[in-house]
Each structure stands twice: as C-alpha cells, then as structure tokens.
Amino acid sequence: xxxxxxxxxxxxxSLIIGVIVMNFTLIQMAPGSLLxxxxxxxxxxxxxxxxxxxxxxxxxxxxLVQLLxxxxxxxxxxxxxxYRQNAPVFDIIMAQLPSTLLLMLTSLGVAVTLGMIAGxxxxxxxxxxxDVVISLAAVFFFAAPTFWLGIMxxxxxxVQLDWLPVGGMTTIGEQFGPVGHVIDVLRHLILPALSxxxxxxxxxTRVMRASMLEVFSLDFVRTARAKGLSKTRVILAHVFRxxxxxxxxxxxxxxxxxxxxxxxxxxVFSWPGIGSLMLDxxxxxxxxxxxxxxxxxxxxxxxANLLVDLAYYRLDxxxxxx
Amino acid sequence: MTxxxxxxxxxxxxxxxxxxxxVLGAVIIVxxxxxxxxxxxxxxxxxxxxxxxxxxxxxxxxxxxxxxxxIGRNIFAMIAYGARTTLMIGIVAALTATAIGVVIGAAAxxxxxxxxxxxxxxxxxxxTVPNILLIMTVVAILGQKIDNITVAIGITMWxxxxxxxxxxxxxxxxxxxxxxxxSMGMSNIRIMxxxxxxxxxxxxxxxxxxxxxxSILFESAIAFLGLGDPNVASWGALIGDGRxxxxxxxxxxxxxxxxxMLTVLAMNLIGDGLNDxxxxxxxxx
Numbered sequence: 001x002x003x004x005x006x007x008x009x010x011x012x013x014s015l016i017i018g019v020i021v022m023n024f025t026l027i028q029m030a031p032g033s034l035l036x037x038x039x040x041x042x043x044x045x046x047x048x049x050x051x052x053x054x055x056x057x058x059x060x061x062x063x064l065v066q067l068l069x070x071x072x073x074x075x076x077x078x079x080x081x082x083y084r085q086n087a088p089v090f091d092i093i094m095a096q097l098p099s100t101l102l103l104m105l106t107s108l109g110v111a112v113t114l115g116m117i118a119g120x121x122x123x124x125x126x127x128x129x130x131d132v133v134i135s136l137a138a139v140f141f142f143a144a145p146t147f148w149l150g151i152m153x154x155x156x157x158x159v160q161l162d163w164l165p166v167g168g169m170t171t172i173g174e175q176f177g178p179v180g181h182v183i184d185v186l187r188h189l190i191l192p193a194l195s196x197x198x199x200x201x202x203x204x205t206r207v208m209r210a211s212m213l214e215v216f217s218l219d220f221v222r223t224a225r226a227k228g229l230s231k232t233r234v235i236l237a238h239v240f241r242x243x244x245x246x247x248x249x250x251x252x253x254x255x256x257x258x259x260x261x262x263x264x265x266x267x268v269f270s271w272p273g274i275g276s277l278m279l280d281x282x283x284x285x286x287x288x289x290x291x292x293x294x295x296x297x298x299x300x301x302x303x304a305n306l307l308v309d310l311a312y313y314r315l316d317x318x319x320x321x322x
Numbered sequence: 323m324t325x326x327x328x329x330x331x332x333x334x335x336x337x338x339x340x341x342x343x344x345v346l347g348a349v350i351i352v353x354x355x356x357x358x359x360x361x362x363x364x365x366x367x368x369x370x371x372x373x374x375x376x377x378x379x380x381x382x383x384x385x386x387x388x389x390x391x392x393i394g395r396n397i398f399a400m401i402a403y404g405a406r407t408t409l410m411i412g413i414v415a416a417l418t419a420t421a422i423g424v425v426i427g428a429a430a431x432x433x434x435x436x437x438x439x440x441x442x443x444x445x446x447x448x449x450t451v452p453n454i455l456l457i458m459t460v461v462a463i464l465g466q467k468i469d470n471i472t473v474a475i476g477i478t479m480w481x482x483x484x485x486x487x488x489x490x491x492x493x494x495x496x497x498x499x500x501x502x503x504x505s506m507g508m509s510n511i512r513i514m515x516x517x518x519x520x521x522x523x524x525x526x527x528x529x530x531x532x533x534x535x536x537s538i539l540f541e542s543a544i545a546f547l548g549l550g551d552p553n554v555a556s557w558g559a560l561i562g563d564g565r566x567x568x569x570x571x572x573x574x575x576x577x578x579x580x581x582x583m584l585t586v587l588a589m590n591l592i593g594d595g596l597n598d599x600x601x602x603x604x605x606x607x
Contacts, residue, residue, distance in 0.1 A: 011446075018447040026463050139343075143535070143587035145542050148561055148579035155572045253449070260452030264543050268565075278455060279547060282462040290459055294451065301450050 008309065012302040019298040020074060023291045024067045070291075079292035084284060089292040093274060097296070099169060100273030103196070104262045106189055108251070110197030111204055116247065118201065119208025123243075124235060126213065134205060141202035146261055150195035150268040157191060164191055167270040192269040196261050200254065204247055211243040218242075245316055252308035256301045337599035344595020350588035358405035369399035369555040377571045391560065391574050392567050401581055403555035408538050408585060411472050415537035418476025420530045423483025428514050428522075430484070431491030441484075449481040457540060461549050468551040471544055475537045486529055490522035524600035528593055535589035542582050557582050 061069075073080070079089035122134040141149070158166040165171065169188050176184055215221065216239055224234045266275030274293050281289035338344055361369075372394045373386075380389040380397070388397040430441040448456075460474035494500060495518065503513045542558030544550055550559050557578035564574030 011443075014443060015447055015450055018443065019451060022447070022451075023459070026459060029463060139587060139590065140583070143590060144583045145539055145546075145558070145561075145579060145586075147543060147546050148575065148582065151561065151565060151568060151575050152579065155568050155575070159569055159572075256450050256452045257454075260454035263452070263454055263458075264547065267547055278458065282458050282549065285462065290462065294455055294459060297452050297455060298450055301452070305450070 080288035096274045106193040107196035111200030114201040115204025118205040122209045123212035138202040138205040141198045211246045215239045215243045255304045338595045341595040343591040347588040347591025361402035365399040369403040400555045404557040411541045412534040412538040415475040416534040419479035423480035427484035427487025431488045445481045453478040528597045531593040535586040
C-alpha cells in the first residue's frame with residue numbers, strides 16, 4: 001500500500017516534468033516571442049527597456065536554461081508572472097480553481113449518480129421498455145456536444161420557462177445571507193452541471209449496465225440466490241458492489257476530459273473559472289498563464305487519480321493482496 | 323481486407339447488417355457525405371456570404387430552407403459546407419491519431435524494457451492532460467487554421483489507440499506464427515507490420531471509428547469557443563455565432579447542434595456495428 005503510494009507520487013512528479021517539457025516545446029515553436037507580444041501590447045520600443053525586460057524574464061538565456069529554471073520554479077509553486085493581470089500566475093489560477101472544481105465535481109456527481117441508477121435499472125429490466133428507453137437516451141447524450149446541450153437547456157429552462165438563471169455563478173447586485181448565498185450558487189450550478197454531467201452519465205450508464213449483466217452471470221450470484229436471499233438484496237449487496245469496479249476505473253481515466261469539458265461549459269454559462277481564464281489567455285497569447293493552467297490541471301488530475309486508486313483499493317480486496 | 327477471400331468480406335457485411343443501429347448509422351453517414359459532396363452544386367456560392375436579411379426563420383422562405391443566421395447568411399449552405407469541414411477533420415484527425423497510436427503501441431509492446439516504460443509514460447502523460455486544453459494551446463500557438471486544428475486533435479486522441487495496440491501486440495508477440503517468422507530471420511518491421519498488425523487491427527478500427535466521432539465533437543467545441551478557422555464554414559462556429567440570439571432566434575443554435583449530434587451518433591452506431599462484425603468472439607462472450 002505504502003509502496004504503491006510512493007510509486008504514484010513518483011509518477012506524478014515525472015508527469016509534471018513531462019507536461020512542462022511538452023509546453024515548453026510548444027511555446028518555443030510559437031512564431032512571436034513572449035517579449036514581442038508583451039511589448040506590442042504596451043507599445044514599448046525603447047531598446048534599453050527591451051533589454052531590461054529580456055533579462056528580467058530570462059529570455060536572454062538558452063532555451064535549455066530557461067526550461068530548467070521554469071521546471072525548478074514550478075516545484076517551488078512559482079509559475080511566473082502575468083503582465084496582463086499584473087499578478088503571479090499561481091495566485092491568478094488559484095483564485096479561479098475552486099469554482100472550476102465545484103463545477104467539475106458536481107458534474108461528476110450528477111454523472112455517477114444518474115449513470116449508476118440508470119445502468120442498474122437497465123440491467124435489471126434488460127430488453128424491457130425501461131432498458132430500451134435508457135439505452136436510447138444514453139446513445140443520444142453521448143453524441144450531443146455538451147456546449148450545445150447547455151445552450152438548449154438555457155433556451156428551455158432559463159429563457160422560455162424562466163426557472164433558472166441564464167449564466168454566471170451568483171446573482172449580481174443581490175445581497176443574501178449565508179444560506180441564501182449557497183442556494184443562489186446552487187441555482188446557478190444546476191444547468192452547467194447537467195449539461196456536462198449528462199454526457200458522462202451516458203458513458204457510465206452503458207458501462208454500468210454491461211458490468212452488471214456480466215456479474216449477474218457469475219456463479220456467486222446464483223449461490224446468493226440459492227441461499228434464499230431476496231432479489232433486491234442480491235442486486236444491491238452482491239452484484240452492484242462488484243459491478244462498480246469498471247465505473248471507478250473509468251472515473252480515474254476521464255478526470256482530465258471532465259476538467260477539459262468544464263472549460264467549455266464555463267464559456268457557455270459565463271462561469272468564472274479557469275476555463276474563462278484559459279480562453280482569455282489563449283486569445284491574448286498570455287503564455288505564462290496558459291502554461292500555468294496546463295501544469296496545474298495536470299497536477300489536479302494526477303492527484304484525483306491517486307484518490308481514485310485509493311477508492312479502488314478499498315472496493316476490491318483482491319488488489320490489496322497483490 | 324483486399325487479400326481476404328470474398329466470403330470473409332461477405333461475412334463481414336452480413337454481421338454488420340445484423341446490427342440495425344449500425345445500418346441506420348451508415349445510412350446517416352452516407353447522407354452526410356452526399357450533402358458534403360453535393361454542396362458546391364446545391365449552393366454554388368461562398369457559404370459565408372451574406373445573402374438575405376438576418377434571422378429568417380426556417381421553412382418560411384423556400385430559398386433558405388433552414389433560414390438565415392444573425393447576419394443573414396444561408397444556414398443550409400453553412401450546414402452543407404460545414405459537413406465537409408466536419409467529415410474532413412473527423413477522418414483526418416482519427417487517421418493521424420491511429421497512425422501515432424499504432425506506431426507507439428506496437429513499438430512499446432515489441433521492444434519492451436525501457437522503451438516500453440518511456441512510451442507508456444508518454445501515453446499516460448497525454449491521457450492525463452485535459453485534451454481540450456492541449457488542443458486550445460496548440461491552436462493558439464500554431465494559429466487558427468484548419469490543418470493546425472486537425473493536427474492538434476490528432477495528437478491528443480492517440481493514447482487510447484496506443485494502449486489498445488500495445489495490449490494486442492503483447493498477446494500476439496509470443497504466438498507460434500510470430501516465433502516462426504523470427505526463426506525464418508524476418509526483420510522486426512516486417513513481422514510487426516506484415517504479420518502481427520493485420521491480426522491486431524480489428525479492435526483498433528472499432529476504436530478509430532469512435533475517435534472520428536470524438537474528433538468531430540472537439541472540432542465543434544474549438545470552433546464554438548471562437549478558436550476555429552474563420553474562413554471555413556463550421557457547425558460549431560455557427561452555434562457560437564447564434565448564441566447571442568437565443569431569446570428570439572434559437573433555431574440558429576439548434577440546427578447545427580442537431581447536425582453534429584446526428585453525425586456523431588451515426589459514427590458511434592457504426593462503431594458498434596464494426597465491433598460486432600470484426601470481433602465476433604468478443605461479442606459472444
């Protein structure tokens with residue numbers, strides 16, 4: 001157990017280094033240098049100032065030295081400085097990360113809950129009406145672009161019915177108490193979490209259904225039934241528990257794409273997270289922030305993967321004995 | 323597939339056709355391809371040109387069967403030309419991803435040792451990085467051109483193919499026929515490409531067809547975010563343009579989204595059918 005955690009930590013560190021090298025290579029490929037973009041925006045032409053800036057940002061050194069310096073600074077939580085926001089990149093990202101994590105985790109919660117319920121129902125009622133309805137819905141939600149689904153939900157629930165807010169994270173210009181504030185954020189969270197969650201719910205439904213059907217056919221299920229346990233008890237205590245494993249594996253594999261998905265959904269719902277920050281930085285070629293978002297999101301995914309591994313370990317005793 | 327006897331191909335078609343969803347998917351894709359090919363004959367003008375007053379609703383003017391968008395461009399024209407973009411990007415990106423993935427997966431499994439370790443780490447790296455962020459970064463750096471977007475999607479989608487190819491190669495590389503080739507003194511490349519790959523490719527083809535669907539979704543998201551090629555008609559870009567008008571003219575967003583959904587749906591259904599047809603043993607399990 002301890003050994004596997006240490007191994008994972010090593011993997012995370014090598015992963016971060018990999019992400020840094022990848023990004024650094026990408027940025028070296030870019031047509032204009034960081035300095036060109038920075039100075040053109042501020043209209044700096046004085047050669048002495050340019051030289052000073054070049055030295056200040058370490059751009060007068062060889063790419064390899066720059067890469068080593070950047071790698072080292074990442075491990076000391078220094079992701080550079082954003083001339084655009086005039087603040088350290090790490091602080092800028094950290095300020096935006098919680099709202100993205102909130103969206104991401106809520107969406108995953110929606111996806112796993114809906115997917116598990118739908119998958120179990122479909123597998124118990126296999127080839128009956130409910131199974132067909134659920135499987136069809138899963139096929140559709142798996143093919144619908146999340147951002148488009150989001151817009152359709154806005155049109156229906158926010159514009160036509162006026163039940164929920166169109167976008168944002170809080171109601172601007174309203175003062176709520178602490179409870180009112182939480183309810184306000186939750187109301188803003190429903191549509192974005194649904195648009196992102198339904199896509200992944202579709203995947204989990206299919207995996208859960210297939211996994212349940214496979215476990216149903218195993219011998220120990222027949223034994224449990226033969227012992228006289230009720231059908232509900234067999235399904236919940238025996239089949240369900242064992243059928244969960246593939247879902248957990250998938251969860252770990254998909255965290256990166258869920259984070260990516262929330263970036264797109266943030267743009268649809270004007271959700272103030274790292275998605276909007278990333279989009280703004282990409283548009284303005286603010287590479288330190290782009291690089292920082294990239295590195296930090298990889299770290300978040302790697303840590304979440306570690307947590308998924310631990311969950312897996314708890315769920316499946318066979319792994320412990322290995 | 324050409325060197326197989328015709329009966330094997332016939333068997334493939336029969337197995338594929340037994341899956342009704344797959345046949346439906348194939349029909350939809352054929353229609354989308356037909357629309358893409360016929361676009362220049364149906365509307366022999368630049369689809370991005372302003373042709374009418376804005377916000378003409380669908381089915382109200384026979385000249386614009388799907389209406390016009392926020393600045394008066396013909397939505398049907400953009401859907402038809404967008405089909406070309408969508409299919410092109412989907413197919414080329416999936417081919418790129420498959421090529422990269424097969425080479426990396428095959429090399430990792432065949433050579434093993436430290437090469438396997440390094441390649442597996444790289445695969446994990448690409449799998450951990452959020453795809454859309456990588457695509458956004460690549461597009462931002464290389465520029466908003468259609469070929470850059472295609473390449474960017476291709477280089478983010480290969481890890482699944484690499485893992486699958488590696489697993490297939492690992493199970494095949496110690497089989498008798500491979501040992502026989504080795505003892506005959508065949509070169510590594512010849513054994514890998516000529517002997518193992520044909521046996522490993524069926525599941526890869528199934529995954530590649532699903533990747534076409536995912537690539538289409540990624541392209542639409544990139545275009546929707548405003549990072550697409552401004553000179554090319556794209557379904558995603560059309561959704562992005564229509565966003566400001568959802569209160570009055572929501573059809574501008576709805577129509578291209580339906581087009582994307584149908585196309586991706588069709589690709590996924592075809593994937594299911596290919597799975598039935600190419601991996602009959604997996605299915606019987």
